[in-house]
Amino acid sequence: MVRLKDVTFSFGDRLVLDSFSIELPNEGITCLLGPSGCGKTTLFRLIAGLIRPQLGEISVDFNKISFMFQEDRxxxxxxxxxxxxxxxxxxxxxxxxxxxxxxxxxxxxxxxPPELSAGMKRRVALARALAFGGDLLLLDEPFTGLEPELMERLASHIKKQSRPVYVITHSEKEVELLGGRTVRLKGPPLKLEN
Amino acid sequence: MLAAIFWLALWSAAALYVSQELILPSPISVFRTLLYLCGRPEFWKAAALSLLRIFGGFAAGTVLGTLLAVLTARFDLMDTLFSPLIRIVRTTPVASFIILALLWMGHALVPAFMAMLMVTPIVWESLRAAILAVDPELLEMAFIYRFGAVKTIKLVYIPSVLSPYAASLATAVGLAWKSGIAAEVLCLPRLAIGTNLYYSKIYLETPSLFAWTIVVIVLSFMLEGLFSRLLRKRRKKRW
Structure with missing residues (x-):
């Protein structure tokens, strides 16, 4: 389980999370759907421990987290x-x-990598995240720049995962493709959509 | 090749016009002196010892510059302490250091010390900047995938800094050579290229002065060429 309670985070003057609370399940696929720039990636970075909140509590019941970044890296x-x-x-x-x-x-x-196409780089980044293992898989916009046919192929790989998978996306189509639960978000600051 | 022929022809013409060996010897006269020097064991000993001294200083400067770059990039306190000092060393005239070094240590050590002093700031500045410029996104990736310190250094830091580091070493090797020879001219170790340059000047042996200068230039080209080739080979190797 991943639990955020009254978490506040800002980059300088820009408030990204304002007393934000959420609980994310410890099984299956969970799609975090929201517009670009609403604070979804910041949420992932907080869960992965790359940044710390200025206020609030974050509890993560997973020891090893695999993270496919928004950039291929x-x-x-x-x-x-x-x-x-x-x-x-x-x-x-x-x-x-x-x-x-x-x-x-x-x-x-x-x-x-410089000789790979954008889609190929994305797949290498996904392969790396899948290979790393871990008990939670975070995927930040995994289908960016991919052809529809390839998206289906990757989605079927993601669905095969026995560990919980959280996916950031801003596309309804990708949510449909992946299935699972959907958490609708808006912001900034990041909020759950009613 | 064309450039060499052009400049040799110009030199010959100038020597012919001046017609005084003392002021400007002809290329043929210099070449003859060079052949004569090459036949003497002292010539090879002086060249070998100068190379050894200066290369020793270069190696010491590389190690020191690398160590200081890592420490000043990693620790703020080390940066506060050492960065101003290294910048002062870099801007101080070579002659001031040579004279000071003559007071502090044996004559034979001064050229190596000077080479080290020239190399350290160049290596330090370039490597420190390169370490600080390592892509933070790759460092985050290394953290997430639990690379650990050794793997992060091997797979992220070293490949990131290799190119500017190699370029700084290629620049430093030339500077080490020039400053080392200058130090030899001032401190006169027993067997050294710089000492021979000095005596050529004192005894007004201008062809010999030119011949030794050519030796310095040829060795400098060889050293830089060899070094660039070594670094290119290393860079081609996969990490």
Whole structure:
């Protein structure tokens, strides 16, 4: 379970969360749907422990969180395969090629990120997040820049996850594709839509 | 090649016009002196010892600059303490340090010390800036995926800083060489290129002065070329 109670967070003068409270479930897929810039990514960053709230409490019942960022954040000096391998322990490195192949990147294992298309980079970032494991998966706009056919393929991979998955999106279509619960958000400051 | 022919021709013409070996020797006269020097074991010993001294100083400066860059980028207190000092060292004239160093240490050590003093600020400044400019998004990614300190240094920091670091080393190697030779001219170690330059000047052996200067230039080109090639090879290697 992820629980935020009266959480306040601002970037300088810009209030992003104002006494915001929410409980997110510890199973299945939960889509956090809201317009761009409403504070969804800040919410993820708070859950992942990358930033701390100025006020309020956050409790996260998960030890290891895997986070697919809004940006690909691939290491440009490592190939697609090496980027995924980098998050795996030494005895599990063989998994990297398998996951990339499942996401349709079997022919791009040794391609360097600058030579990959936007969609391919997104898939490598997803492969890395899936490979890392963890007991909670956070996906921030995982389908950005992807063709509809590819989105369906990735959605089916995400649905297969046995751990809870929280997905940030601003598209109703993506919510439909993923199924699961939907939490509608608005802001800033971030609020639950009635 | 064309440039070399042009400048040699111009030099020959100028030497012919001046017609005084003492002021401007001809390229042929300098080449003859160079051949004569190459036949003497002292020449090779002086060149080897100068290289050894200056390269020793360069290596020490690289280690010191790297260490200081890491410390000043990582710890605010170290930055407050060391950054002004390194900036002062960088702007102080080489001659002031050579004279001071002559008072502090043995003559043979001064060229190495000077090379070190020239290299340290260059390496420090470039590496410190590169460390501070490492992409924070990649550092966050490393934190989320639990890279740990060693993996973060190996996979994020080193590849991020490698290019500016290599460029600073390529600049520093040339400066170390020039300042090291200048220090040798002033402190006169027993076997050294700088000492030979000094005596050529004292005894008005202008062809010898030119010949030793050519040796300095050739060795400098070789050193920078070798260094650039080594760094290019290293950069091509995958991380």
């Amino acid at each position: 691939l290491l440009p000096w490592l190939s697609a395969l090496e980027n995924v391998r980098a998050v795996l322990p030494a005895d599990e490195r063989d998994k990297a090629g398998l996951i990339l192949s499942e996401l349709g990147l079997g022919n791009e294992l040794n391609t360097m």
